Amino acid sequence: MSKTFSTLKKVILYTISILSLLAITGYVYLYVLPKGPEISEKNKINSGIDSFVIHAYKESKRKSIRVWTYKPEGWEDQDKIVFVMHGGGRNADDYLDAWTEIAEENNLLVVAPEFENKFYKYTTNDYQEGNLFTFFGTSNPKSEWAYTVVENIFDYIKSTNNITNERYYMFGHSAGGQFVHRMVILMPEARIETAVAANAGFYSFPDESIEYPYGLKNTGISLENDLQKSYKKKLIVLLGELDNDPALGTFRTTELAMKQGGHRLERGSNFFKMNQELSNQYSWTFNWKIDTVSNVGHDYRKMSENSVGWILD
Incomplete structure (x- = not known):
């Protein structure tokens, strides 16, 4: 024994x-x-397709990030800048390709950061959940949040290209839609003019009793003190009418995710409704909108095309 x-x-x-x-x-x-591609020389953004690599964090050289861009020949300072956030496949170049014609037609400088991760099929904390926490559950400083990286890229573009724009626009689809709506909630001070969150797989609901990323527990966000700042931002919850099939794309089916709805269309509708009801409860300004695109499913190209109206408005 x-x-x-x-x-x-x-x-x-x-x-x-x-x-x-x-x-x-x-x-x-x-x-x-250290992680990421080699840092590139500081050069102005070329017309057409271009890219550069910078340090993701201002206080550390531990991580670098590649940023894809598309600039029309006629783009000038104070014309609109649009950040395009890729999906869970981390395919920023594909998303840039979907926006080149849109950029030409509407004279937009498109900026597509690539949150590269070899283990993207198994980890989501570093991108669509904002890198608030490590894979092991420990907190990251705000200076290393993925949302802060976007702000850092904006600063770099402004300083390197003599740009005086004070605001930028943002579009994200699927995992990128998760990224966008969480950035509006968790970093309302970000210099976003209008944000479009399209076909997100699941959402961070305004509930302090539910663990992040399904709710806001442990994020430091207070419903009464902080959310009203987020509601003043212009956020468009953009949904595909046909994005009601869980088999499309990577669809999270955990217990907390399924409580949000049986498919992306339902989850997006429930998310918007709950935030709208909360803003009404406190009589807060609510600048969020919801829009459903007819005859479109989980398609980032078609959703990109249908987001432009909100960006140009």
Whole structure:
């Protein structure tokens, strides 16, 4: 009996040691070692398709990020700048391609950050959840939030290209739609003029009792003190009329996600309704809108085309 117990104890200790070693190795790889492509030289954005690489954080050189751009020949200072946030596939170049014709027709400088991650199929915390927390659940400083990275990119573009724009526009689809609506909620001070969150897979509902990213628990956001700032921002919840099939794209089916609705169309409608009711309860200004695009499903190209009206308005 004592021999069996001793063997079991050794097995348990060995297992714990292996798991601890894996956790430490994973943490060092993800959060200590430098990540990303090589930093590019500081140059002005060229017309047509271009890209550059900068340090993602202003206070650290640990992570770099590639940023794709498209600039029409006729674009000038004070013309509109649109950040386009890719989906869960981290395919910023594809999203840029979807916006090149739109940019030409409407004279828009398109900026598409690429939140590269080799493990994107297994991790979502670093992008669509804003990098508030590490994969291991520990908090990240606000200076390393993914939303802060967008602000840093805007500062870089302004300083490198002698741009005086004080505001930018934003569009995101699917995982990018998650990114956009959470940025409006969690960083209302961001310099966004109008944000369009299209076909998000699930949302951060205004509920302090539900863990983030499904609710706002542990984010530091207070419903009474902070959300009214977010409601003053212009956020468009853009939904595809045919995005009612859970089989489309990557669809989260956890218990908390399913409570939001059975498909993306329902979840987006419920999210908007709950925020609207909360703003009415406190008599707050509410500048959010909801729009449903007819005969379109989970299609980032068609949703991009249908978002332009809100950006130009």
